[in-house]
Amino acid sequence: MTLDWLPYAVAGWVFLAGCYGLVTSRHLVHTVVCLSIVQSSTYLLLLAIGWTRGGTAPVYADIGRHRKVADPVVQAMTLTDIVVGAAVTALLLALTVQVAKRRGSVDPRELRSLEEESREERAG
């Protein structure tokens, strides 16, 4: 029995686990962390696709030109992915700080849109 599909299944599992966290989240910092987990599933998928059986890292500092290596293209994409992910996380956390300060709550279920808020203010 081969386990060729296992790396893909792990990526899918991490993706779904992150989505579950996003849906049930009760704290915005938790939501942001779940989003990074969802994103990290894409790293796993990319690296799994790039992996070659018997291959090593695509860095030729100490190996010969014709050694079997993993695909450098998907690894470079993963690098881009990580950098953009860090940038997004920083921005979202800064927004969370603002939300906590201005709305007094970081529970996504208790946050209402500005429209609803102003409508209730007018009614009350």
Next chain:
Amino acid sequence: MRRQLPLVLGVLGGAALAVTGFRALAALPGAGHVPHPYGERAVADAFHHDTANAVVAVTLDQRGFDTLGEELILLAAAIGTVLLLRRLTAEAEEDAPHEYGPGEIFEGVRLVGYVLLPVTLLVGGYVVLHGHLSPGGGFQGGTVLASALYLAYLAADHRTLERLRTAGLLDTAEGLGAFGYVAIGLAGLVAGSGFLADWLPTGTVRDLRSSGTLPLLNVSIAVEVGAAFVLVVAKFLEQAILVPREEAS
């Protein structure tokens, strides 16, 4: 009911995604047996430009233009974060007399900070400068260098970092890093090879002086990434340690 709605939708969507997604993944060729036509060509091109690290060759040489976009995303995110958190600081300062929070640091932490600081700086510099030869590069090295500044912050005190920040050094480094990348690209236009195309002799593969402009690009990226990380984390720390004087005492 309204509260349950996201959960119900999430479960339904998740189940649908699980079924279709796992079917799609099952149809992929097994891990380890995927053909890599682009990977092989990327490696050939990396050798053509005498770059030992094929990943850096892809990021900075073959996809140099994309990496420019990536750098600008990072710059925009750093600016956005600093702006979002700057207003809060101003508010807090208006509200109450404040001070920067308790400065009690364990001697052990201080010692570890002092010991690790030079090591981290050395490793960071190495990772940046050898990016085209061994695993590493500007993004990775820049992050290591940024963490060195935080060791200094732990070992000395936040005022050191504060002085660095208020001197505008970090903002300048942030801008210079991004500008450096563009400038190296534009130099290619002047030299006649094209925007972000190699215009320096590529040297010998596996030599420190190889890969043409890639080491220069790595350095400019490291400056930008390091400055961005220090700026952003400093802003968050400011939020954490900015305590009204009444509460602190």
